[in-house]
Amino acid sequence: MPTAVQALCANFPDLTPPATLALRLEALMPSRRLPAGRVLFAQGQSPSAFYLVEDGEIEARFAALDGRMSVLEHVRAPRLFGLAAFISGKPSRYEAAAVSDSRVRVIGAPAYRVLMDDWPGFARALMREFAERFEGNLRLLEAARHLSAAERFGVALRQLADERAGPSDAEGWQALRATQAELAQLAHLSRQTVNQLLRAAQAEGRLRLRYGGLDIRR
CATH class of the missing domain: 1.10.10.10 (Winged helix-like DNA-binding domain superfamily/Winged helix DNA-binding domain)
Incomplete structure (x- = not known):
């Protein structure tokens, strides 16, 4: 199993972490296993962390007014997800569930502070990652409508x-x-x-x- 820093570097291959971060992040970013079908967080829940997929696949989906589920994206290693609800402190607009047996790294507030404050370049890389993700979702929304x-x-x-x-x-x-x-x-x-x-x-x-x-x- 990769370490926390290795998992993050797989997502951001252009970043080089300070050597002192490895042990700190290993303690602050625990690994969590999810069996297929397990919901990690529900629509309407305010998550206390965001996540990095280490193995398997997570489906981000939301329930429409008629009860049907619409899929936003499938998240596979080594991608991050769940940042918006974590940062805003507002209820998540979607739920996240494991498509297959999966493993995620849990990135709570202490780990987030270390990443943003003590890893040079991480904040910019994180913003770029989610801006590109947002742009992709906008393309899908436009496609669905027009x-x-x-x-x-x-x-x-x-x-x-x-x-x-x-x-x-x-x-x-x-x-x-x-x-x-x-x-x-x-x-x-x-x-x-x-x-x-x-x-x-x-x-x-x-x-x-x-x-x-x-x-x-x-």
């Missing part, structure tokens, strides 16, 4: 690719672990529509379907 089904599908596919796509092979293909259900939820489309769009994109040579995911070219 764009065609094909355009919404394209936005959702690009967001998942930004989060998960592996390195390019010799022919320029990148492996992407994503299901039709995930694409449908992100794009606010039916699975049948997503299936049709995937088949059309494959026929055009823009992606390749395979078991458990697909290959894309960008």
Whole structure:
């Protein structure tokens, strides 16, 4: 299992932590295991920490007025989440639940103060990370309201690719672990529509379907 500093460096590879922080952060950022399906914090709850995914996958989702769940994003290692509710002290607008057996680092107020005050460059890197995340969510919101089904599908596919796509092979293909259900939820489309769009994109040579995911070219 990586140390707290190693987990953070995986998220911010351009940052070099002061050597004195390792033991302090290890004590201040405990690791927590979550079995599949476990809710880490609920919609309407005011979290006392934010989190870093070490292993597995966390789904951020919220309940609409009709009771249906809408997915905001899937958070995989080594990404951070939950900062807005933690910083503002206001109830979270969404709930976070483990999609698979997962492990997170818990970053409460003492760890947050150390990171912001004693790690040069961390505050700027954290702001950039969440600004990019916010921009991605705005793109999805715009797509859900104004764009065609094909355009919404394209936005959702690009967001998942930004989060998960592996390195390019010799022919320029990148492996992407994503299901039709995930694409449908992100794009606010039916699975049948997503299936049709995937088949059309494959026929055009823009992606390749395979078991458990697909290959894309960008």
